[in-house]
Amino acid sequence: MNELLNRNIKEVIAEYPALTAVLGKFNIGCVTCSAGNCLFRDIVTIHPLTPEQERALFTAVAQIIYPGRTVELPHLTRKTATRAGFAPPIRELVGEHAWIKRVITLLPAVNQTLAAGLDAAQKQRVSEIVDFIRNFADRFHHAKEEDLLFKYFDEKSELLATMHRDHETGRAHVRAVVAGVEQGDAAAVAEHLAAYGALLTEHIRKEDEILYPWMNAQLGDAQIGRLFADFRAVDERFGGAPARYQTWVEQMEASLNQQRSQS
Amino acid sequence: MNACGCPGSQAMDFRKKAEGAAAGAPAAVASELGQWPIQLHLINPMAPYFQNADVLLTADCVAYALGGFHGSYLKGKSIAIACPKLDEGQEAYVEKVKVWIDEAKINTLTVIIMQVPCCRGLLALAQEAAAQAKRKVPLKYVVVSLQGEILEENWL
Numbered sequence: 243m244n245e246l247l248n249r250n251i252k253e254v255i256a257e258y259p260a261l262t263a264v265l266g267k268f269n270i271g272c273v274t275c276s277a278g279n280c281l282f283r284d285i286v287t288i289h290p291l292t293p294e295q296e297r298a299l300f301t302a303v304a305q306i307i308y309p310g311r312t313v314e315l316p317h318l319t320r321k322t323a324t325r326a327g328f329a330p331p332i333r334e335l336v337g338e339h340a341w342i343k344r345v346i347t348l349l350p351a352v353n354q355t356l357a358a359g360l361d362a363a364q365k366q367r368v369s370e371i372v373d374f375i376r377n378f379a380d381r382f383h384h385a386k387e388e389d390l391l392f393k394y395f396d397e398k399s400e401l402l403a404t405m406h407r408d409h410e411t412g413r414a415h416v417r418a419v420v421a422g423v424e425q426g427d428a429a430a431v432a433e434h435l436a437a438y439g440a441l442l443t444e445h446i447r448k449e450d451e452i453l454y455p456w457m458n459a460q461l462g463d464a465q466i467g468r469l470f471a472d473f474r475a476v477d478e479r480f481g482g483a484p485a486r487y488q489t490w491v492e493q494m495e496a497s498l499n500q501q502r503s504q505s
Numbered sequence: 506m507n508a509c510g511c512p513g514s515q516a517m518d519f520r521k522k523a524e525g526a527a528a529g530a531p532a533a534v535a536s537e538l539g540q541w542p543i544q545l546h547l548i549n550p551m552a553p554y555f556q557n558a559d560v561l562l563t564a565d566c567v568a569y570a571l572g573g574f575h576g577s578y579l580k581g582k583s584i585a586i587a588c589p590k591l592d593e594g595q596e597a598y599v600e601k602v603k604v605w606i607d608e609a610k611i612n613t614l615t616v617i618i619m620q621v622p623c624c625r626g627l628l629a630l631a632q633e634a635a636a637q638a639k640r641k642v643p644l645k646y647v648v649v650s651l652q653g654e655i656l657e658e659n660w661l
Contacts, residue, residue, distance in 0.1 A: 329660050330643045463559050463645070464581065466660075467612030470643045 243304060243313050247283035250400075254282055264302045268295060269451075280400040287318050288401060288456045331469040332458045335391065338383045339446045344491050345374055349439040351498045353432040360428040368423055368431055370490065375416050375438070378487040384409065385476045394465055395457065405453065408445040412438055513590060513621035519652055537575040538584070545587040546597065550604040557610055558583040562602065562631055563617045564624050570653045571617075578617060578647070589618075589626030602634030606642055617647040620656055624648075632661070 246254060255261050270289055291299065300315040328336060352371065355364060388409065392402055415438040422430035461469070477484070540554045545562070548555075561584040568574045568586075587598060605611045616631045618624035628646050635644050648657040 327659050329645075333660070462581075463613045463615065463643075466643055467559060470641075471612070474641070 243300065243308075243316055246303075246307065247281065247286070247316060247318075249282055251280050251282045251285050258306050260306045261303060264299065264306065267302075268299050280404060283318065284399070284401055288452055293317070328454065328458055329461065329466040329470075331386070331391070331466060331473050332454050334473060335383070335387055336450055336454065338378075338386075339450060341488055341491055342375075342379045342383070342442065343446060344495065345371065345379075346439045346442055348494060348498055349435050351502065353435055355501070356428045356432045358428075360423065360426050360431065364428075365423055367494075368419065368435070370494070371435070372416055372419055372423075374487055374490065375412075378484060379442075380409075380413065380416075382476070382480050382484050382487075385479075386473050390469060390472050390476070391457065394461060394469075401453065405445070405449070408441060412441055412445070415441065511623075513619075513623045517651065534575060537579040537581075540583055543584050543586050545585040545601060546592070546594065548585050548601070550601045551609055554583045555605055555609040555611060557612055559613045559615070560584070560605060560611045561615050561617060562587070562627065564588060564619050564627050566619050566624075567617045567649055570619060570651060571649050571655075572653050578615070582615070587627060589630060590623040595626075595630060598630055599634045599637070602631055603638045606635060606638035606640050610640065611642055613643045613645065615645045615647065617649060620648055620650050 255265070268289065268291060270285060286296065286299065296318065297315060304311075304313045304315065327333075349371075352367060355367075360368075388406070392405070395402060397403070397406070415434045418434040419431050419438070422428070422434065540552070542548055559582045561578060561582045563578075563584060563586050565586050565588045568579075571578070585601075587595075589595070592598070602614070605614070614631060614635070616628050618627050631644065631646075635642070644661045646657070646659060646661065647655060650656050
């Protein structure tokens with residue numbers, strides 16, 4: 243079973259599709275992951291399972307992979323999750339995700355308006371969305387997340403490499419949206435906005451529900467204090483811009499709601 | 506039983522029964538205390554060991570109740586102790602915590618209190634100081650039961 247734990251999770255799932263339901267039962271959602279090349283061992287460790295849940299998971303896995311055989315179940319070393327809730331810096335990142343999710347929620351309505359083509363008003367709206375994604379989500383939020391938080395962990399690990407790949411894929415979708423606007427290609431704009439929304443929805447879920455709780459448990463108080471101070475420096479560097487983007491999100495929601503109620 | 510029924514003063518006996526106690530002499534546990542003095546009236550909040558430090562503000566009774574206090578909480582941190590029920594001149598305490606935050610530029614502040622209601626005063630005092638301070642620092646509180654269990658541990 244130890245050999246299995248050192249294999250890529252996606253390979254294992256492909257070989258034993260019945261594992262999908264077992265992993266799902268323990269809220270391990272690797273089946274839908276865009277990369278899925280984390281080690282099975284890392285995936286089990288990063289999820290907040292109790293020793294009893296871990297044993298139940300391995301028992302169910304063993305029944306699928308080694309039917310009718312008695313195998314020794316491994317016990318993975320995991321740092322006991324701290325009793326504390328999210329530390330202030332992590333809470334901040336989750337709060338910023340909430341603003342990004344609010345914009346993602348608006349994308350289907352924006353895409354509906356693109357069905358008739360790209361007029362000047364729609365180009366302006368899409369440009370504003372791109373501006374939010376590039377400056378609030380990417381530069382401001384990732385200045386904290388990618389440039390500071392992730393540096394406390396092994397960035398060569400598959401877990402973080404997957405997060406970085408998601409960020410790069412998101413940036414590629416945004417470049418494609420900009421190209422679509424320049425070429426007047428409404429279909430391409432809609433396609434890449436939708437793809438960005440789907441990618442980020444899943445990406446943020448993974449961070450909020452799995453990665454951040456795990457990171458929160460690993461960080462010591464001294465590291466949390468340093469992150470908090472470094473985040474204040476980022477806030478100072480960006481000045482009032484993040485608050486202006488939050489106001490823009492509220493205005494955008496109001497504008498689309500008004501359009502919906504009129505149609 | 507205390508006549509007024511105050512849970513902070515009520516007598517209780519939770520001595521371990523002989524069969525439950527560990528056999529033999531306990532192993533020596535190294536102290537993690539890295540400074541002196543520790544009483545909040547006596548400390549200088551600008552002392553070198555408070556500069557940029559992770560600081561514990563601990564109710565007097567905590568270190569007696571919490572078996573793993575040195576290894577789990579004191580290690581790597583600077584400390585001050587106080588009793589929010591019995592100590593006088595607590596305005597000075599608020600000022601000292603503000604100096605920690607604004608001038609000694611502490612990294613984090615962890616307040617550890619007992620579960621008895623009067624101990625909440627120490628957390629309130631720290632929150633008041635943090636609210637008055639110009640700098641912001643992560644503030645955590647830990648609540649310890651009378652028998653040394655961690656009942657709550659949360660960042661504010």
